Amino acid sequence: MEHHVVIEKLCSCAxxxxxxxxxxxxxxxxxxxxxxxxxxxxxxxxxxxxxFQLVEVGDNFVIGMVGGCGCKG
Structure with missing residues (x-):
């Protein structure tokens, strides 16, 4: 079985x-x-x-932003 690490939203830093x-x-x-x-x-x-925060969703792991993104890019 595959397990994924997902960045919920790629900010400009990512x-x-x-x-x-x-x-x-x-x-x-x-x-x-x-x-x-x-x-x-x-x-x-x-x-x-x-x-950022890490949340387990089923068999996957999601990295999400806490609040909005203030970075420039």
């Missing part, structure tokens, strides 16, 4: 980093670990004008 909106993994544990790593990267390296 686009500058050329991040994929959906990545696919064979194991749920691997997908969860990848989602946590990606979330930490986004929170630590993006413009800081918004924050």
């Amino acid at each position: 686009k500058k980093e050329e991040m994929a909106q959906i990545t696919t993994y064979d194991a749920k544990e691997v997908a969860h670990e990848a989602a946590q790593t990606q979330l930490a990267y986004m929170q630590g390296h993006f413009c800081g004008k918004h924050e």
